[in-house]
Amino acid sequence: MTDSGAGVVIVGAGHAGGTVAALLRQYGFEGKITLLGEEPIAPYQRPPLSKAWLKGEADAESLALKPLSFYAEAGIELILSAKVTEIHRSAHTVSLADGRVIPYSTLILATGARARSLDIPGVDLAGVLTLRSAADAEALKALLGPGKRLAVIGGGYIGLEAAASARALGADAVVIEREPRILARVACQVLSDFFTDYHRRHGVAFEVNAQVERLEGAGGKVTGVRLADGRVIACDVALIGVGAPPNDELAKDAGLECAGGVVVDEEARTSDPDIFAIGDVSRRPMTHYGRMFRLESVANALEQARLAASAITGRPPAAQEVTWNWSDQYDLKYQFAGVPFDVDDVLVRGDPAAAKFAVFHLKGDVIQAVEAVNAPAEFMAGRQLIGQRRPISRAKLADTAISMKEVAA
Amino acid sequence: MAKITYIEHSGAEHVLDVKTGLSVMEGAVKNNIPGIDADCGGACACATCHVYVDEAWKDKVGTPSAMEESMLDFAENVEPNSRLSCQIKVTDELDGLVVRMPESQH
Numbered sequence: 001m002t003d004s005g006a007g008v009v010i011v012g013a014g015h016a017g018g019t020v021a022a023l024l025r026q027y028g029f030e031g032k033i034t035l036l037g038e039e040p041i042a043p044y045q046r047p048p049l050s051k052a053w054l055k056g057e058a059d060a061e062s063l064a065l066k067p068l069s070f071y072a073e074a075g076i077e078l079i080l081s082a083k084v085t086e087i088h089r090s091a092h093t094v095s096l097a098d099g100r101v102i103p104y105s106t107l108i109l110a111t112g113a114r115a116r117s118l119d120i121p122g123v124d125l126a127g128v129l130t131l132r133s134a135a136d137a138e139a140l141k142a143l144l145g146p147g148k149r150l151a152v153i154g155g156g157y158i159g160l161e162a163a164a165s166a167r168a169l170g171a172d173a174v175v176i177e178r179e180p181r182i183l184a185r186v187a188c189q190v191l192s193d194f195f196t197d198y199h200r201r202h203g204v205a206f207e208v209n210a211q212v213e214r215l216e217g218a219g220g221k222v223t224g225v226r227l228a229d230g231r232v233i234a235c236d237v238a239l240i241g242v243g244a245p246p247n248d249e250l251a252k253d254a255g256l257e258c259a260g261g262v263v264v265d266e267e268a269r270t271s272d273p274d275i276f277a278i279g280d281v282s283r284r285p286m287t288h289y290g291r292m293f294r295l296e297s298v299a300n301a302l303e304q305a306r307l308a309a310s311a312i313t314g315r316p317p318a319a320q321e322v323t324w325n326w327s328d329q330y331d332l333k334y335q336f337a338g339v340p341f342d343v344d345d346v347l348v349r350g351d352p353a354a355a356k357f358a359v360f361h362l363k364g365d366v367i368q369a370v371e372a373v374n375a376p377a378e379f380m381a382g383r384q385l386i387g388q389r390r391p392i393s394r395a396k397l398a399d400t401a402i403s404m405k406e407v408a409a
Numbered sequence: 410m411a412k413i414t415y416i417e418h419s420g421a422e423h424v425l426d427v428k429t430g431l432s433v434m435e436g437a438v439k440n441n442i443p444g445i446d447a448d449c450g451g452a453c454a455c456a457t458c459h460v461y462v463d464e465a466w467k468d469k470v471g472t473p474s475a476m477e478e479s480m481l482d483f484a485e486n487v488e489p490n491s492r493l494s495c496q497i498k499v500t501d502e503l504d505g506l507v508v509r510m511p512e513s514q515h
Contacts, residue, residue: 026443045450067439074441299455302448321515326454333476335454376476380456380483405482 007032008312009094009104011084011250016279016301017110018043018065023309025074033076034102036094039133040081042068047298049137050158051328054144054165063134087254089272106274108308109251109262113244113280113296118153122215127222128238131158143237146170151225151235153212155182157327159241160195163204164329174205174233176225181208185243188340190359191371194352195329202330207233244296246281259283261294266320267311268304276311278304287320288386289341289368297325322387324379335376337383338369350375350400358382365391377404384408411504415460417444418512427499433508434458434494444510451495456480457514458494459487463507470497470506486511 008024010017013035021035021043037043044063052058061067071078083097093103115130117123129140140162144150148171152159155177163173175182181192196206211228215238224232246261257263257271261283268276268284279301283294303321310317324337332355340361350357358378361369366389370382381404385392396402415423415437427436437445437458446457453476462470467490473481477496481487494508 022441026441047450047452062435064439066441070439070441298450299448302446318515324455326449326452328452333452333454376479377482380480384483 005032006092006103006105007034008106008108009034009036009102010108010110011036011094012110012112012247012279012281013037013039013043013078013080014110014112014279014301015043015046015065015298016112016305017108019302020108020110020278020305020309021076022066022070022074023305024312025076027309027313027315029309029313031105033074034104035071035076035078036082036084036096036102037078037080038083039135041134042066042071042078042080044134045298046132049134050131050161050165054137054141054162055168056141060134084250087250087275089254089275092274104274106276106312109270109275109277109281110279110301110305111247111250111281113246115240116243116245118212118240118242120212120214122217122222123240125215125217125222126220127236128215128240130240131162132244140237140239141169144169144171148172148236149174149234151176151233151238152241153225153238154241154243155179155184155206155208156186156241156243157183159239160199161327161329162239162241163199164202167202167204172203172205174207174235175199176207176210176212176227176233178211179208182206187336187371188346188359188361190346190348190352191373194355194357194373198330198332198355244280246283246294248281251275251277251281259292263292264304266307267317268307269311276308278308286323286339288322288389289339291341293339295323297323299324322383324383332373333376334371334373335379336369336371337379338367338386340369343368347394347398349378349398360397362394365394367392381405381408411499411501411506413499413503414505414507415442415444416507416509417442418510429499429501431499432495433460433497433499433503433506436499437494444514445494446514447495449495453477453480453493453496456484456493459484459511459514460492460494460508461488461511462490462492462497463509464490466503466506469502484511485513 043065086095115132150166150173152175166173216224251262262277327334343361345362347360356374358372358375372379449455
């Protein structure tokens with residue numbers, strides 16, 4: 001039985017969950033809102049954890065999405081340190097680990113993703129960390145400083161940002177990557193080469209084509225990373241950054257359609273019309289590319305928060321955005337938009353040696369994705385062109401004497 | 410503290426006391442004022458905190474950086490007094506500032 005007075009229950013108080021709660025009030029929703037979070041702190045921004053926060057340039061107050069007083073003022077019941085164990089779809093309730101049962105009229109799953117660990121000996125040693133939550137970041141920061149050495153396992157964005165921040169804190173850093181190049185899963189060769197060079201010049205060491213066999217320790221603390229070739233990379237801290245699988249178990253157990261994430265439609269609705277899924281946990285339609293995909297980004301979390309809040313309050317849905325993300329490393333502003341599906345050519349505009357360039361991923365003459373380093377015009381114009389799905393002139397695009405305004409005209 | 414007036418595109422006004430050191434964007438977002446999205450949280454990476462600075466305040470808020478200018482160039486409905494509100498730090502001198510919001514940030 002649906003209790004129409006039960007209101008909206010949001011499972012997950014991360015960036016997506018916190019945002020959809022606030023937006024429901026902005027959009028005029030007057031019913032009950034319950035926001036359930038597993039962590040002990042109110043919704044906060046995760047991106048700075050490996051960037052400004054880790055370097056000491058941002059504090060907890062600036063990370064918080066809203067001041068704590070906001071939730072009571074807005075009539076949002078925020079329940080922290082609460083783990084949801086089961087969704088009962090026919091009864092329209094969720095069960096918490098402490099035995100509480102909370103009814104819902106509409107349920108929003110914003111359970112996010114979790115840092116993947118490695119199934120190798122030594123992962124339980126002190127000083128072996130992953131980076132996903134504020135608590136993770138606190139633990140990492142406490143172990144970094146002059147004279148310390150960070151070994152990052154996995155050359156993705158989290159790992160590279162942590163390496164850059166470690167250098168800023170005076171620690172040494174080495175990045176260990178299984179593939180022949182860093183960022184192999186998420187960026188093109190030009191970007192991999194550029195970031196490798198840039199990090200090297202800032203004192204970061206790299207081990208590529210390196211299979212990690214185990215973590216070595218002494219007295220219960222990590223002392224090194226042993227590679228398959230027998231070498232041991234000494235370290236005081238080992239950060240595992242090898243991806244983040246979706247927290248879709250609750251949805252699976254409840255019989256919702258899942259396929260590497262909870263499958264949703266253009267409004268972020270799952271296969272149950274009373275349940276939405278937003279943010280990293282969802283597998284969503286990508287209308288610009290005609291396929292389903294799971295995005296892990298703040299931009300996606302916020303867009304889907306807007307979609308779900310719109311659907312619940314009867315607002316018309318906005319046109320789908322071109323997905324985007326960013327990364328800050330040293331003095332670099334790296335922005336990327338779109339996803340390089342079905343790409344047959346790559347065009348570089350600008351000069352990587354000058355640390356100001358953009359890589360355009362093309363399918364014929366249509367831009368599928370853009371990766372821009374210190375090149376905001378290329379990012380902004382590229383993002384618009386991806387959304388328009390219309391062919392551009394490659395000759396103009398490659399010529400930095402022609403402005404992006406003119407390329408996009 | 411500086412008193413800042415945020416005016417939504419609809420005309421709805423919000424007058425807030427914003428702490429010195431925060432950005433004009435944070436003043437709006439932390440108080441759940443509609444119309445400033447700030448998807449990137451203030452990293453000057455997204456141009457979704459676009460505002461129009463009241464003419465009388467244009468000089469006091471200063472000029473945008475090259476990065477901000479490039480981002481603004483491609484935002485919707487840009488005017489000569491357009492700024493990204495994440496790049497305007499609140500100081501005592503900005504007490505009384507008035508900013509208006511565009512119709513949409515996306």
